[in-house]
Amino acid sequence: MRRTVLSTMALACTAVLASTVPAFASGASPVPTVHPTATAAPSQAPAGSATPSAAPSAVPTTRPASGTPSAVPSVGTPTRAPSPAQVAVVPKGAPDTGVTPTASKSGGQGGLIGGGAAAAFVMGGAAVFVVRRRRATGE
Template identity: 60%
Template sequence: MRRTVLSAMAAACVAVLASTVPAFADGASAAPTTRPSSASEPSARPSVPASAEPSAAPTREPSRAAAPVATAAPGKGRGQVGVVPSGAPDTGVTTSSDGSGSDGMLIGGGAAGALAVGGAAVFLVRRRQATGA
């Protein structure tokens, strides 16, 4: 009877373990990896979102008005677009696929680990029962 209770408890422990391991994997990967990468991205690109809007315009316009118009505009003089930017806009960051891949691997690894621990626990209980009976 005692062994029956023991095996039931082992099963319950495995179930709890299995549910906690992926939670750790999720929590550990999502928060720290996303924040730093996003914090570094804006610095590589233009600047801060809302607060920069009013200040960026007056400071940049006078200094850049001469250069970009002269270099990038097709020589029509004053065009409908006041300052023609150079190059192509960089409107896409693709680190999401890498992040989700590592998340998936972590969750899969956690589940496999939980399965291994559960199997080992059940094996030990059965072995104890077999030797005790």
């Protein structure tokens, strides 16, 4: 009777461990996230125009356009000499030139799952070992 109870407990423990580990896997959502700013801008626009195609007037650091009539109203004060700037419109902020691979997080999840499975296996084996020991030495 005692052996049966111990064996049943070992099985139950293993089953509980085994059922909890896959919960890690369901948490991962490998949805590729693409920045909305990644807009394709093929070279359709004439490069001769110095006005930006996306936001012609809301740029804070607008300088006088070089070589073209000033179609862009000067919003900010020119930061340099009155001569036309070499870069007609200075972009705002830093370029966002890198989208991290979201799939790399799955590697960590995989390690967790593997570790959990190994732990479940070891605990199950230990329980069986204890049952056998008690059976051999006891009754």
